Structures are given as C-alpha cells and as structure tokens.
Amino acid sequence: MAWIAVAPCLVLIVMAIVVIGPPLGDVLLTPDDRLWPPGALHLFGEPEPTKEARFAIALLGPLLLAGVVLAASRRPPSLTPSAIAVLVGAGRALLVAFVATAVLGQNNRLGATTPPLWPIFTVRTLITAALIAIVPLVLLRWTRIGRRAPARLPESVPLAVACLVVAVLVAVPWLVTAITSDKAVGTEMTMNWTLDDPFAVLNGRTPLVDFLPVYAHLLPYPTAAVMEVFGKTTFVFTMLMAVLSGLALLAVYAMLRRVARSSLLGLGLFLPVLGIGFLRVVPGPATPGTSNVTLYAVWPLRYLGAYALAWLTARHVDGAAPRRMWLLFGAAGLVALDNTEFGAAALVATLAALAAAQPPPLRPGLLRLARDAAIGLLAAVATVAVATLARAGELPRFADLLEYPRIFGPLGWTALPMPTLGLHLVLYATYAGAIAVAAVRVARQEADTLLTAMLAWSGTFGLLSASYYVGRSEAGKLIALFSAWGLTLALLTLLVGRALAVREWRRPSVPELMLLLGFGVAACSLAQLPSPRDELRRLGQLAPGQVLPASPFIAEHVVRGRAVAILTPISHRTADELGVTNVSPYAFFEEIATRAQMQRLLDAIRRERAHVVFLPEPFVTTSHRAVLARAGFAQWDHSEAERISLWVDGAPDG
Numbered sequence: 233m234a235w236i237a238v239a240p241c242l243v244l245i246v247m248a249i250v251v252i253g254p255p256l257g258d259v260l261l262t263p264d265d266r267l268w269p270p271g272a273l274h275l276f277g278e279p280e281p282t283k284e285a286r287f288a289i290a291l292l293g294p295l296l297l298a299g300v301v302l303a304a305s306r307r308p309p310s311l312t313p314s315a316i317a318v319l320v321g322a323g324r325a326l327l328v329a330f331v332a333t334a335v336l337g338q339n340n341r342l343g344a345t346t347p348p349l350w351p352i353f354t355v356r357t358l359i360t361a362a363l364i365a366i367v368p369l370v371l372l373r374w375t376r377i378g379r380r381a382p383a384r385l386p387e388s389v390p391l392a393v394a395c396l397v398v399a400v401l402v403a404v405p406w407l408v409t410a411i412t413s414d415k416a417v418g419t420e421m422t423m424n425w426t427l428d429d430p431f432a433v434l435n436g437r438t439p440l441v442d443f444l445p446v447y448a449h450l451l452p453y454p455t456a457a458v459m460e461v462f463g464k465t466t467f468v469f470t471m472l473m474a475v476l477s478g479l480a481l482l483a484v485y486a487m488l489r490r491v492a493r494s495s496l497l498g499l500g501l502f503l504p505v506l507g508i509g510f511l512r513v514v515p516g517p518a519t520p521g522t523s524n525v526t527l528y529a530v531w532p533l534r535y536l537g538a539y540a541l542a543w544l545t546a547r548h549v550d551g552a553a554p555r556r557m558w559l560l561f562g563a564a565g566l567v568a569l570d571n572t573e574f575g576a577a578a579l580v581a582t583l584a585a586l587a588a589a590q591p592p593p594l595r596p597g598l599l600r601l602a603r604d605a606a607i608g609l610l611a612a613v614a615t616v617a618v619a620t621l622a623r624a625g626e627l628p629r630f631a632d633l634l635e636y637p638r639i640f641g642p643l644g645w646t647a648l649p650m651p652t653l654g655l656h657l658v659l660y661a662t663y664a665g666a667i668a669v670a671a672v673r674v675a676r677q678e679a680d681t682l683l684t685a686m687l688a689w690s691g692t693f694g695l696l697s698a699s700y701y702v703g704r705s706e707a708g709k710l711i712a713l714f715s716a717w718g719l720t721l722a723l724l725t726l727l728v729g730r731a732l733a734v735r736e737w738r739r740p741s742v743p744e745l746m747l748l749l750g751f752g753v754a755a756c757s758l759a760q761l762p763s764p765r766d767e768l769r770r771l772g773q774l775a776p777g778q779v780l781p782a783s784p785f786i787a788e789h790v791v792r793g794r795a796v797a798i799l800t801p802i803s804h805r806t807a808d809e810l811g812v813t814n815v816s817p818y819a820f821f822e823e824i825a826t827r828a829q830m831q832r833l834l835d836a837i838r839r840e841r842a843h844v845v846f847l848p849e850p851f852v853t854t855s856h857r858a859v860l861a862r863a864g865f866a867q868w869d870h871s872e873a874e875r876i877s878l879w880v881d882g883a884p885d886g
Contacts, residue, residue: 233300233301233304233305233308233309234297234300234301234323234668234669234671234672235319235320235323235324236311236316236319236320236323237297237300237301237304237323238297238323238326238327239319239322239323239326241293241296241297241300242293242326242330244296245289245290245292245293245296248289248292249286249289249290252285252289253282253285253286253289254282254285256285256288256289257280257281257282257283257284257285257286258281258282260281260285261281261284261285261642262279262281262642263279263281263638263642263643263644265643265826265827265828266279266643266826267639267643267644267645267825267826268825268826268827268830268855269827269853269854269855269856270855271853272851272853272855272856273850273851273853274821274822274825274851275645275825276645276646277644277645277646277647277648277704278644278647279642279643279644279647280644280647280649281642283649283650283702284641284642284702287698287699287702290660291695291696293660293664294663294664294667294668294691294695295667297664297667297668297671298667298668298670298671299671301668301671301672301675302671302674302675304675305675305676324741324742324743327661327743327746328742328743328746330657330661331657331658331661331746333653333657334653334654334655334656334657334658334661335353335655335658336653337349337651337652337653337654337657338351338352338353338653338654338655339351342653345651349651349654349707350707352511352655352707352710352711353655353753353756357753357756358749358753360752360756361749361750361752361753361755361756362749362752363752364751364752364755364756365745365748365749365751365752366745366748369732369737369740369748372732372737373736373737373738385494385496385497387493387494387495391495391496392489392495394495395489395495395496395498395499396485396495398499399481399482399485399499399502399503399506400478400482402503402506402758402761403478403481403506404478404764405761405762405763405764405767406506406510406523406525406761406762407474407475407477407478407481407525408474408762408764408767408768408771409523409525409526409762409767410470410473410474410477410525410526410528410531411467411470411471411474411771411774412466412467412470412774413465413466413467413470413774413775413776413778414465414466414467414775414778414779414780415774415775415778416773416774425446425447425529425819426447426448426473426528426529426533427466427469427528427802427805428801428802428803428804428805428819428820429445429447429448429451429452429455429819430452430455430456430459430469431456431459431464431802431804431805431807431808432445432452432804432814432819433452433453433455433456434456434459434460434464434804434808435804435807435808435813435814436813437804437814437817438620438623438624438626439452439628440616440620440628440629440630440632440633441620441624441626441628441629442624442815442817442836443817443818444632444635444636444817444818444823445819446529446636446819446823447529447533447534447571448533448570448571449569449570449571449633450566450569450570450616451533451536451537451570455469455472458472459472463776463777464779464805464808465776465777465778465779466779467774467775467776467777467778468776470528473528473531473532474525476532476536477525477531477532477535477536479532479536479540480531480532480535480536480539480540481502481506481539483539483540483542483543484502484505484506484539484542484543484719485498485499485502486543486546487539487542487543487546487686488501488502488505488722488723489502490546490547490550490682491546491682491683491686491723491726492726497726501722501723501725501726502722503755503758504718504721504722504751504754504755504757504758505715505718505719505721505722505754506758507718507754507755507756507757507758507759507760507761508714508715508717508718508721508753508754508757509524509531509714509715509718510523510524510525510715510757510760511523511524511711511714511757511760512711512760523760524711524712524715527712530712533571534571534573534574534697534700534712535574535715537566537567537570537571537574537575537578538567538571538574538575538577538578538581538693538697540563540567541563541564541567541578541579541581541582542578542581542686542689542690542693542719544560544563545560545581545582545585545586545685545686545689546682546685546686548560548586549585549586549589549681549682549685549686550682556604557586557600557601557604557605557608558604558605558607558608558611559608560582560586560604560608561579561582561604561605561607561608561609561611561612562608562609562611562612562615563608563612564578564579564582564608564609564612565579565608565609565611565612565613566612566615566616567579568612569612569613569616569630569633572633572634572636572637573637573697573699573700574693574697574700576696577692577693577695577696577697577699578693580692580693580696581688581689581690581692581693581696582689583601583605584667584670584688584689584691584692585685585686585688585689585692586601586685587601587688588670588671588673588674588681588684588685588687588688589681589682589684589685591681592677613630616628635829639825639826640703640704641699641703643825643826645825646703646704647703647704648704648705648706649705650701650702650705651705654710655710656698656701656705656710658750659694659698659710659713659717660695660698662691662694662717662720662721662724662750663690663691663692663694663695663698663717663720664691664695665691665724665743665747666687666688666690666691666694666720666723666724667687667688667691667692667695669687669724669727670684670685670687670688670691673687683723683726683727686723687720687723687724687727690716690719690720690723691720693716694713694716694717694719694720697713697716698713700712700713701713714754718754721747721750721751721754722751722754724747724751725747725748725751728740728744728747728748731744732744779809781809782805782806782809782810783800783806783846783871783874783876784874785846785871785873785874785876785878786798786800786806786810786846786876787810789844789846789869789878790810790812790844791812792810792811792812793811793812794812794813794842794844795812795813795815795840795841795842796812796813796814796815796842796844796845796846797814797815797816797833797836797837797842797844797845797846798814798816798845798846799816799818799820799821799824799833799845799846799847799848800820800821800846800847800848800876801820801848802820803816803819803820803846804816804819813840815836815837815839815840815842816833816836817832817833817836818833820848821847821848821851821852822848822851830856830859834859834863843880843881844878844879844880845860845865845878845879845880846876846877846878846879847876847877847879848875848876849870849875849876849877850875852877860879863881864881865879865880865881866879866880866881867879868880
C-alpha cells in the first residue's frame, strides 16, 4: 500500500502546491510589515509568501502517505495480485524518475537556470558511490562471506572502546578546523553573528529580556561561564564550539550504535554521516573555513540540541534513562527554547518518534504522550522563566523567540528563490521514505520499535529543519542540511541491509539500490577529511591568549562604568574590555532589519539612560539618521579610519 499510494499522494500534493500555494500565501503568509529602511546596505531579499505556503503544503505529503498506510492496515483494499504488481511497479518507477529528475536538475541538465546551480556531487562521485553500493552486494552474494556472516555482529567492551576511539579520531581533524584565534581572524571578525552572544551575557545582558540573540538563547550562558574561567578570547570560544560539535557527533554515534545493536555496525553507519555533514560549502580545494563545522550558527548552535535530543529519545524508547517521558519532553522544551528553528523541529520529531513507538492499543498511549508532553514543556518554560527572573528581575519575553524566524521567513530577509528542480527534492524523498517506512513498521507491529521510532524521528526532523534552506535557497544552506540527510540515509541503509541479509543478498530492488547509492555518496565525503598534520601545524601558529584591542575611537569616548550603546562588530566584547555596559539589545547594527527593532533600540537607550551611541557609518542610512534626530540624537564625532560615528543626545558630560 505504501508503494501504491506514492503516485496519488504525489499528484495531490503537486496539484495543491501549484493551485493552492499562491492564494494561500497571499491570504495567510503575506506580511503586514516590511524590511526597514529600504535601500539599507545590509537589507536585501523580498517576502516570498507563495514559496512559504508551498513548503507548508509539501510537508503534508509524507503525513498523507503515512496516513494512507495506517488506514489501509485496518481496511486493506481488494486488489488482484496482478493489479498490485502493476501499481507497486508504477510507484517505484515514479520514485526513480523523481530522484533522477532532481539530480539532473541540480546538474543543470534539464534546462538553463540563472544563475546555474552548483552540481555539488560530480559524475566521478556518483560513479564511486555506485561502486561503494554495488561491490559489497556482489561480494556478499557470490562469496561465502554473506552466508557465513553472523546474524548479529559480536560485541565486547574492547571492541566498543576501539570503535569509539576510531569515531573520535576521524572526527577530530574536522573539528580542529573550527578552532581559530584573534591573530588568525584579524580585524574582519567573520563570526560576529555568534561570538558576541556570550560576551553580552558577560556584560550583564539577559537573552529574551534586554538582549536578543539570533541563533541560541540558552547556550550563551554556559559559553559565557567557560569563557569567564578559561579566557575571554576567540581561541577559547572556538575551542568550545569545536568541543560542543564533537559532543553532538558523539550523540549521533551513540544513537546509531544503540539502534544497530553493534559498535562496529554503528561506526560504519556513523562515518558517512560525519563526512556528509562536513562537506565543503563551496567548490574548490579543501581549505580551512569551507566546511559547516566553521559556521558556528550551524555547528554546534543548531545541531547540538537536536542530536542530543535524538540520543535521549533513542535511550528512552530502548528502556534506558530518561525513563519518564515528561523528563524527555522537558529536555525537548529546552532545546526548542534555545534554537527555535532546529530545536522546534527536533521537538516535533521526538513527538513523532514516541508516537511510532507506542504499543497497542494506540489511543491510551497517545493520551499519555500528550499529557507527558504538556508537563515536560511546561517544566521547560517554567525553568527558563524562573532562571531569567532570578538573573534579570524580569520574566522572559517568549515572543522574542519568533522575531528572527519572522524576519528571515515571512519578511524575506536575505531570501533567494528556490529552484524548481534540484537536490533538495532528493532530501525530501528521503525524509518522506523514512516516515513511510516507519508507518509501515507501525502497521506491521514490528518488534524493533527503536528502529521504527528513530526512522520517524529522522524523517520528521529532516523535513522541518529544511525551512533553513527554504528561506534562503542556496547551495550553502542546502549542504548545512546534509548531516540530517545523512542520518536518515544511515537508518534506512541499516533497514535495507537487514532485509537483504534475510534474502541472502539476492534480488535488491531498484529503490534499495538507490538508497545504497545515496549512502555511498555520503561515504565518498570521507575523502575530504582534512589533513591532521596541516591542522596541527595551523594550531601551532595560533596565538591562543591574544585579544584584539578595542576600538581606539570608542575607547577615547567612553567612561568606565557608564552605560553606552555600541552597535559596531563585537560590540559587547568591546564593552566588556572597556568596562562599560552596552545597553544595545542587538549584537551589532546589521541585526536591525525593521522599524520596530530600531524603536526597541531607542527604548533600551532611554530606559537605561545611555546618552552615547556608536554606529558603523557604512550601514547608517538617511532614514536611520532621521529617526535618531527625532529621538534627540545628533552626530558628535566620527572616525574615518574606523568608519564609526558617535551620536549623543546632549553635550557629553565627561
């Protein structure tokens, strides 16, 4: 029934996307606000309500397919064997055509695309991946290896330790590329979007009260604590980011090892997930800074909480701690509060996984699930509220969690149109396949509920986290999703491997071969492993304790202990070094994208009685100047060398 339902479900979803998408976007998703001010150097992109609506409709496709499978398990249709064979063959052929069309579209083989898409995977990569997929099947089929292979691989403590060591050793060269220092970064400070958040905490700011991070709302607290102890430097910050990314990867390995019931098999599944997750972001030679591991907004700020939650979910389903469901949802709530985008996706994925793991009868289990989910989420919200109240004397403004998702989503900041055909459709098909397989396993009441649950988790998380690419549909954002894609491929590969082993490695179907091809593509990414020698040499050239001096212009115009508003790069770090309080709720000026945000800045300045504002001159427009003038501010001085202007609301008082 899953294969039979593929064609009608796909037709219905495509028709809805084409016909309903535009009016739905116009009615429900057209924003009542705009990016402000028009023409600002840092503001580009337009609202794309039709694209947002079509993405929402596309999310219903896997849900519809799973619903058909579960409904048919209760009342199967009456079909002849020949009709079943024809319809199943048609569903499989449609899947092959869908994936092939997407790959050809990504490689610009189905018409001109402006600008042309980056192929990402070359013909050589696809051929190598095919060999990785087919050669093991041939060896297992035509030799005695497959027949002599035990049904379950041996497991022992030394083997488990050895596999863990290998996983760490392979991951470390990639993680080391994320470590840098002020000396290496120079004055450009390419990590402005993440580095300043812990400095804001160190400077006395409180996220969701008087400071608004873009990516992580809770992680800046432990990050600030570590930097307070080990040093307020870029080296310490990036070292911590690398360690946290490593912990996220260990969570993935632990989850795969548990699902596979084997350290060796878990390692074999983990390494391709590791490689594809750190694929080069741009074409060209592998050099430091070209992988998502150096984009801290992705690793670890987005993936850490999600993968930790996947690991906890697998443990819970398998009967290990946390045994109480509400504790798991408490953790899920904290993850969602930390990062709204991937965290909320992981929360919904956990709901899907636990629903798939419920034993019959289903209705009482779902009621318990809803009850414990509500308790856990309320506990997470209460924990954050109490901690914030204790720190700032105010309750958090949870509405702020949606501010940047709204600006990057409905308002279209940095938005780019999505290509009609491309590799994103392959990811979509993979996630839909994982959800459909989970539904089939639920209908069959398969004994291995852990695998069923994690298939549901990975498919749901992959689908929802794809909003990251939908907002700005470029290759870099797509590659940032490859880790989630690789995880889904790994779980499906485990399923296919078990099915082929039962058949003594005979008669692999075309969809099974396609799945193995995808996993082979992920395995090919291991060829981009950075050179450990080069990375160690680079680390030796860093200056871990060095701190770039604060702006001389700002230092000349502030008085220690006073409240000021600094909106230049690394503003809160500058304030911390100069001993002043930066009252700006934003890390730097380029984060202000609406009129309401500009007003929030002015409100913070008035509330905390700051009379001095430092702005990056290239980004200050005529509209900004007019708003500042109406608020009583005038430009007092500026630095040509540093391109910083000083604004005051009266004569400086020393």
